[in-house]
Amino acid sequence: MKPTITTFEASPDEGRGLARDMPVRWALEEAGRPYDVRLVSFARMKQPAHRALHPFGQIPTYQEGDLVLFESGAIVLHIAEHDAGLLPGEANARARAIAWMFAALNTIEPPIVEREQVEYLEADRRWHEDRLPLLDERIRNRLDDLSARLGNDEWLGGAFSAGDLMMVAVLRRLAGMGIVEDYPNLSAYVARGEARPAYRRAFAAQLAVFEASRGVT
Ligand code: GTB
Secondary structure (H helix, E strand, O other): OOOEEEEEOOOOOOOOOOOOHHHHHHHHHHOOOOOEEEEEOHHHHOOHHHHOOOOOOOOOEEEEOOEEEEOHHHHHHHHHOOOOOOOOOOHHHHHHHHHHHHHHHHHHHHHHHHHHHHHHHOOOOOOHHHHHHHHHHHHHHHHHHHHHHHOOOOOOOOOOOHHHHHHHHHHHHHOOOOOHHHOHHHHHHHHHHHHOHHHHHHHHHHHHHHHHHOOOO
16 A cells, blocks of 8 residues: 655755655655655644644654554654565564664764754753764764774675665764764765665655745746
8 A cells, every 4th residue: 555654845954855754755765665745834743633643743654554653763664674675584684774773763863963953953052062062072972883883884784774774864964064074984874875766766755845845846
């Protein structure tokens, strides 16, 4: 059955593919699965009809027949469970790929999101100037270890997996901050993810939504 996902009607990331529908779109493209998109405004996200799909009134959501999912990681895992290109069949390799998904969302991403919040939402707070370098250091500590583990490998667990998809999606949030750029192997890793045809289709699809919201044809 063709799933329907929800995404921003006009994404605040201005089509840079940083909102969390992007990993979901990317996973669907990797799996070769067509999907429908329902656009929602910030106001609509908070209405009861959307909250019935997403308890926190956010995007993305995923509907497939009777199944309603929220949380981008859970959605990507669900898609990946039916696609050998995203999760290997061999039990241990599969478990390791899932561990990398959790590492992306639970170990690498938290200081990145915290830094974004301090930078954009707390710029007027007195702790702003002190906190940013602390968070940069926390991010760098994580990237030191991730970079050491990746080494010269192409992907984290051998073949490309949903673990790499989530990790690349998370690392992309650092673009232009002058942090990930200091790690040549991680920058090349992100570039490899972005060069995948499935990624490019997903990126183009979300950009088209943003451009339409701006009246660009
Ligand atoms: N843990 C959830 C998941 O992974 O699905 C988090 C979902 C989430 O944060 N959704 C955001 C949302 O709906 C959009 S993606 N926000 C509206 C609200 O909470 O009212 C987060 C996001 C937003 C904008 C940018 N950006 O502009 O760069 C990047 C990421």
